Amino acid sequence: MTTLARAPLYARAEQELRARIAAGEWKPGEALPTEAALSAQLGISQGTLRRALGVLEAQRLIERRQGIGTYVTEATSERALFHFFRAEALDGGRITPTSQLHRLETAPARPEEACALSLPQGALVHRLARQRFVAGQAAIAEEIALPEALFPGFHLPLGVELTDELYVHYQRHHGITVMRVAEKLSAIGAPESIAGLLGLAPGAPVMHIARIAFDVMDRPVERRLSWIETRALRYAIELR
Amino acid sequence: MTTLARAPLYARAEQELRARIAAGEWKPGEALPTEAALSAQLGISQGTLRRALGVLEAQRLIERRQGIGTYVTEATSERALFHFFRAEALDGGRITPTSQLHRLETAPARPEEACALSLPQGALVHRLARQRFVAGQAAIAEEIALPEALFPGFHLPLGVELTDELYVHYQRHHGITVMRVAEKLSAIGAPESIAGLLGLAPGAPVMHIARIAFDVMDRPVERRLSWIETRALRYAIELR
DNA sequence: CAGTGGTCTAGACCACGGG
DNA sequence: CCGTGGTCTAGACCACTGA
Numbered sequence: 001m002t003t004l005a006r007a008p009l010y011a012r013a014e015q016e017l018r019a020r021i022a023a024g025e026w027k028p029g030e031a032l033p034t035e036a037a038l039s040a041q042l043g044i045s046q047g048t049l050r051r052a053l054g055v056l057e058a059q060r061l062i063e064r065r066q067g068i069g070t071y072v073t074e075a076t077s078e079r080a081l082f083h084f085f086r087a088e089a090l091d092g093g094r095i096t097p098t099s100q101l102h103r104l105e106t107a108p109a110r111p112e113e114a115c116a117l118s119l120p121q122g123a124l125v126h127r128l129a130r131q132r133f134v135a136g137q138a139a140i141a142e143e144i145a146l147p148e149a150l151f152p153g154f155h156l157p158l159g160v161e162l163t164d165e166l167y168v169h170y171q172r173h174h175g176i177t178v179m180r181v182a183e184k185l186s187a188i189g190a191p192e193s194i195a196g197l198l199g200l201a202p203g204a205p206v207m208h209i210a211r212i213a214f215d216v217m218d219r220p221v222e223r224r225l226s227w228i229e230t231r232a233l234r235y236a237i238e239l240r
Numbered sequence: 241m242t243t244l245a246r247a248p249l250y251a252r253a254e255q256e257l258r259a260r261i262a263a264g265e266w267k268p269g270e271a272l273p274t275e276a277a278l279s280a281q282l283g284i285s286q287g288t289l290r291r292a293l294g295v296l297e298a299q300r301l302i303e304r305r306q307g308i309g310t311y312v313t314e315a316t317s318e319r320a321l322f323h324f325f326r327a328e329a330l331d332g333g334r335i336t337p338t339s340q341l342h343r344l345e346t347a348p349a350r351p352e353e354a355c356a357l358s359l360p361q362g363a364l365v366h367r368l369a370r371q372r373f374v375a376g377q378a379a380i381a382e383e384i385a386l387p388e389a390l391f392p393g394f395h396l397p398l399g400v401e402l403t404d405e406l407y408v409h410y411q412r413h414h415g416i417t418v419m420r421v422a423e424k425l426s427a428i429g430a431p432e433s434i435a436g437l438l439g440l441a442p443g444a445p446v447m448h449i450a451r452i453a454f455d456v457m458d459r460p461v462e463r464r465l466s467w468i469e470t471r472a473l474r475y476a477i478e479l480r
Numbered sequence: 481c482a483g484t485g486g487t488c489t490a491g492a493c494c495a496c497g498g499g
Numbered sequence: 500c501c502g503t504g505g506t507c508t509a510g511a512c513c514a515c516t517g518a
Contacts (some may be wrong), residue, residue, distance in 0.1 A: 008506060034484065058483085059480070066485045067516035084479055088424075099508045127383040180480040184328075185471035187427035187447040205445035207427040230426035237477055239324055240299070248487060274503065285489045307496035434504045
């Protein structure tokens with residue numbers, strides 16, 4: 001683990017704070033104690049605490065505002081879309097898709113799902129299938145698996161236009177904050193079932209994305225397969 | 241600019257050091273002065289200097305090694321591949337492609353090239369076309385444009401297997417270090433010319449990537465179009 | 481105005497690497 | 500051993516916010 005006694009103080013403080021936030025000691029939107037109070041409580045100097053807070057801020061787990069205080073970052077549709085939804089219009093403009101769930105079931109994880117989510121054989125997952133629309137056109141099909149253990153009693157209305165991002169829902173209703181996603185992209189010919197959903201001919205080129213999302217403690221919490229029709233969309237990323 | 245007199249000291253120090261590195265005061269692989277010497281030279285405390293160095297280190301412009309010193313990061317094939325070449329095998333294993341240049345010309349920039357590289361109409365670019373092979377199979381076709389002004393006298397042998405990454409070549413021979421790339425991905429049917437190069441049927445699904453690469457001072461220095469055959473490859477990225 | 485986070489400093493001490 | 504960067508502290512002062 002990273003919580004070795006040998007690790008620097010600031011790193012241990014960072015882990016301590018991360019764990020406390022993950023445990024819900026301070027919930028999204030709430031303020032942490034002041035730097036003076038926190039450093040006294042942790043028995044470290046303010047400078048060392050600030051270094052730990054700086055890391056958490058860089059990871060967007062917290063937000064610091066001069067003159068106000070330090071807050072646990074709250075997931076918003078805005079932010080979720082901006083950070084983790086990389087599709088944009090051909091001209092680079094932002095896109096705000098709507099979405100509609102058309103299947104929701106709870107079943108034993110398939111082998112690929114269990115593997116992606118580090119679940120034992122036979123563990124239950126909630127499985128969602130949905131479409132996302134851009135300018136009234138179906139542009140994205142998705143199949144999502146969530147560990148039942150992390151999302152007990154998960155539910156969403158079928159067939160209704162959803163405005164909020166799923167990640168906002170995860171945080172508000174299940175206390176799970178997505179911090180990082182890993183994706184593997186490929187270009188494939190649309191399988192028949194997907195082609196139907198997206199209004200394409202079978203075999204037409206679509207972008208396929210296999211995503212695993214990780215939470216604050218870097219545990220895998222969602223596996224998502226996406227099929228994206230990229231005639232009117234671009235998937236924009238930045239590497240540095 | 242970011243070099244306002246009002247900006248914090250550490251930010252001004254960071255910009256100052258970045259500019260000096262870009263200007264070649266310390267070349268890739270060379271050591272910067274010690275922290276004590278640098279802080280004295282810049283008239284700031286060691287703590288403030290360390291903060292500036294921390295930013296440059298996070299951006300991988302420099303590397304600090306305890307007991308040794310601070311060095312300007314040198315581009316290596318290893319690093320260039322790892323950071324900016326996101327293709328991997330289906331099982332997640334790394335891939336080391338070979339490449340072969342089959343066209344090299346210098347001509348006025350096309351409108352899209354001029355736009356991508358912030359060049360005036362009619363400015364000259366070097367235009368490269370190459371193929372990249374994975375396990376002996378042509379898997380990637382690329383067309384690359386470089387501003388002639390930044391790469392005077394650019395040349396590479398045609399038709400030979402190249403081992404070094406292009407970005408290593410940019411740094412070694414033209415003093416240009418790529419720090420960041422922006423990409424737009426889509427899935428398209430392979431155009432006839434590309435299909436021929438990749439051994440695909442015309443219209444077969446390929447991943448298309450339009451990339452712009454930026455240097456140390458965040459100027460656009462390369463525009464690259466790639467067509468990737470993703471039957472044996474995945475494009476792996478991480479968002480956080 | 482009081483209280484918050486942001487900047488900057490000076491200095492002690494530690495850990496590492498090489499002569 | 501010495502010189503390097505890495506950690507940690509204590510404290511002064513600034514800049515912003517809201518009552």
